[in-house]
Amino acid sequence: MDLSAINPAVLFASLIVAATPILLAGLGELVVEKAGVLNLGVEGMMIVGAICGFAVAVGTGSPFLGFVAGAVGGALLSLIFAVLTQYLLANQVATGLALTLFGLGFSALIGQGYVGIKPPPVSALTFGPLSDIPLLGTILLRHDAMVYLALLAVPGLWWAINRTRMGLILRAVGENHDAAHALGYKVVHIRLAAIVFGGAMAGLGGAYLSLIRVPLWTEGMTAGAGWIALALVVFASWKPGRLLLGAWLFGGITVLQLNLQAAGARVPVEYLSMSPYVITIVVLVVMSARGGRAAGAPAALGRSFHATH
Amino acid sequence: MIRRTLLATAALGMALAFGGVASAQALDKAKACFVYVGPIGDGGWTYQHHQGALAVKEAYGDKVEIAWQESVPEGADAERVLTQMALSGCNIIFTTSFGYMDPTNTVAAKFPNVKFEHATGFKRDHANVATYDARFYEGRAVIGHIAGKMTKSNKIGYIGSFPIPEVIQGINSYFLHAKKVNPAVEISVVWAYTWFDPAKEADAAKALIEQGVDVIAAHTDSTAPLAEAAKTPGVIGFGQASDMAAYKPSPRVASIIDNWAPYYVKRVGLLLDGTWEQAASWEGMPGGEVEIGEITEAVPADVKAEAEAMIAAITAGTYHPFTGPINKQDGSAWLKDGEVADDGTLAGMMFYVEGIKGDIPK
Structure with missing residues (x-):
């Protein structure tokens, strides 16, 4: 042993890269759940984002357009979920699961012509001499733009959720949709926006996987990353900062x-691989043992809203 | 519950009624079914099996119908899929991953007039179960030779899927032949515990590269390790199971190609003739089941010539990759000078040869 x-x-640098897809998808799902919606279709949206991003990046030669397409693809898929659950009041759990199955199959269909193709390379950003700073330079300053975008999204979302009027409304809808409705907020529209945002973030995470992290397209390449992102949100008790820690833990264990x-x-x-999930369970137990609001989940999570008055 | 029992009883009844007669008779039409562990689009293992399936269709045209199911998990789900296939009229079912071994034998007991062919396994509990495998270690010997000659850091890497004999044969053969031409070479083995998870396979390759490994061989199913190797100049790798030509001329400098078509066509042919019998097939380069893809210009001409000479010797049957003297990891003698490994030992190989560090996980 050496x-x-x-x-x-x-x-640590590869840990940050490995954590980026689940971080992006997890942040998106966090916003969705903050609005009181449980979308279990993260895996499906990620893989659709992966193939949309891959196809467009190969077609245009531009990774940037690829990421845009990945976000759009994920968002469009999430729109199906939004219409079914918000307007037709379909069960969120069943619809989310269906979305995952649909996404996996649909991406395989689009991706048939893209097996064995190499996407255009994405170069890391250079910060000149800064990238050569020992330790810090290696860990933090030699990544691609998406890594920084994902990292910046963490404080950005924290601020948006906790310090802005928009965030307050989002939380109100997620905690008590009847009260929010009584105050005159359009519950369904706000949830729709949150779901689409979640879809776009999941799509970005998927595109990161197929364009930078692996980079190739094969069917089923997300291999459960979407489910990890879902577990992350619970692990983080719906807080962006903890989500970053969780993503590093979940992604880091594999790399380590x-x-x-x-x-x-x-x-x-085996023990190392299951440890993040064990910790998630422990976190849940600790949170519920503290009593009060169970586990910090938004109170209206998973409940359908229908304006009756 | 009752309906399921009824179905099974009906199936059993039919099997009893027609089983004895059908097995010895020629068939006008047959349905050949395939169970895959990953998606056909993996560009590797499953892709090659599917090419074999398509070759069967091409060879027999209207006489054979083919059906397949992708991404079937190894374990209880496989049993459900196999039962479904047997009930839906498949005459012969190819189960194309090691982990289907027990489900294949369990389901075969219930459907005695359906033929089962299990890849890379060793259990043939019933007369209607055959096994087949390819001598991948012959290909590993050739790429091991190239690896030993090409490495500059003298560190070569191997991404293993699961610690099973099929994979361990490959690691031993790869290392032995690298060591033969480069005594200073060291091997790092990383177990991914999956056949197919591109992100994890890429991470494994990355971990190896970060620790100074510059030649990577993989025994997993996707092209991800090559995609990762392509990011670092000077790192090379090999196509696994399929040619993986997109990564030519480097990092993919050669490849091991599994060619299942001859075997599938032969076995379905025997079924049609009514002469199918249980067998344990283990073909390699001589039978055309294992091929080496184009060795690219990234490999120096003399190394390429040596590799080609080895391919010729193995194909002609004059060279066996496990020819003594070879010691086991603990230094005890395994093969004497000139002695050749027997198939039984190889099929159950759960030990490393001398020089490989680390333990095989239990």
């Missing part, structure tokens, strides 16, 4: 165990 082969700075293996360490892979 642990000196592992460079902590490089390890693979690095340990490559260095020849004897690692109990």
